[in-house]
Amino acid sequence: MIAAHQLDARKKLGQHFLLDMNLIARVARQAGDLAGRHVVEVGPGPGGLTRALLDTDAQTVTAVEIDERASGAIAELACHFGGRLRLVEGDALAMDLASLAPAPRQVVANLPYNIGSPLLVAMLRQAAQWERLTLMFQLEVGERICAAPDTSAYGRLAVLAQFVATCELRLQVPPAAFVPPPKVWSAVVVITPHPNQPDAALFRAMERLTAAAFGQRRKMLRGSLKSVGGEALLARAGIEATRRAETLSVAEFETLAKLMASGQ
Numbered sequence: 001m002i003a004a005h006q007l008d009a010r011k012k013l014g015q016h017f018l019l020d021m022n023l024i025a026r027v028a029r030q031a032g033d034l035a036g037r038h039v040v041e042v043g044p045g046p047g048g049l050t051r052a053l054l055d056t057d058a059q060t061v062t063a064v065e066i067d068e069r070a071s072g073a074i075a076e077l078a079c080h081f082g083g084r085l086r087l088v089e090g091d092a093l094a095m096d097l098a099s100l101a102p103a104p105r106q107v108v109a110n111l112p113y114n115i116g117s118p119l120l121v122a123m124l125r126q127a128a129q130w131e132r133l134t135l136m137f138q139l140e141v142g143e144r145i146c147a148a149p150d151t152s153a154y155g156r157l158a159v160l161a162q163f164v165a166t167c168e169l170r171l172q173v174p175p176a177a178f179v180p181p182p183k184v185w186s187a188v189v190v191i192t193p194h195p196n197q198p199d200a201a202l203f204r205a206m207e208r209l210t211a212a213a214f215g216q217r218r219k220m221l222r223g224s225l226k227s228v229g230g231e232a233l234l235a236r237a238g239i240e241a242t243r244r245a246e247t248l249s250v251a252e253f254e255t256l257a258k259l260m261a262s263g264q
Contacts, residue, residue, distance in 0.1 A: 001046045001073050016178040016186075017045045018110055018136075021052065023177055028052040030170045030188050031108045031134040038062070038101035042092045042109040042119065045070050047077050049110055054081055061085050062100045064092045092119060098129035105129065110136040113182070117141060117157060121207075127164040128197040134190050142169050142187030154246050155217065156210040162250045163206055165193045205261040209253060213245035220244060225256075233259060 147153035222241035
């Protein structure tokens with residue numbers, strides 16, 4: 001398939017293809033029982049993970065691909081699966097991914113390295129629409145998503161993800177598993193949205209808050225949060241202005257975001 005479609009992995013697209021079908025099947029299994037589920041896959045490339053997903057009991061798989069060479073490969077694959085596989089061509093960052101498949105829906109994807117973090121944030125904005133997100137990132141990004149407060153990896157991604165979901169780093173994958181091998185290890189992270197989700201205004205407030213707090217993470221909060229309320233906001237929340245962002249729990253960030261969203 002790679003040879004037929006001249007699918008050499010391209011750095012500018014963040015492409016590293018996972019071709020070991022045993023390992024790919026393990027990745028797919030991290031999503032749990034997919035019976036009756038509608039799965040969205042971003043960046044299928046030559047279709048290794050796509051095949052593994054089609055080998056499950058998923059009702060449909062929707063593959064989103066920006067590379068027209070890979071689109072040709074997926075279109076060819078779709079001919080063999082009786083309508084269970086659908087190709088959507090274009091930039092995933094510009095799409096409403098939840099609109100591509102009916103509920104119950106999940107995302108299972110080996111995300112292109114160059115858009116992994118912004119694509120995750122876009123999915124978190126729609127967390128109420130997803131049953132589960134099973135995503136492969138660079139290991140460093142996976143660790144940042146699952147990090148606990150007061151650790152070096154804890155930052156904006158951890159707060160945004162854990163605000164709306166439980167996050168678990170499940171599987172680490174060595175560089176040699178990919179073609180071409182990246183310089184770093186990768187990891188599969190399973191993100192399961194909470195039953196009760198914040199409204200859009202509260203999530204936007206959390207985005208603004210965490211951008212300010214971790215944009216200048218070495219500063220005390222009274223300085224880093226000056227643009228969103230500073231010491232007055234912290235006083236209303238009962239949080240010491242001399243603390244730094246990485247010491248706050250997700251619950252404390254939520255308290256601040258609720259005050260921001262309510263205009264108090």
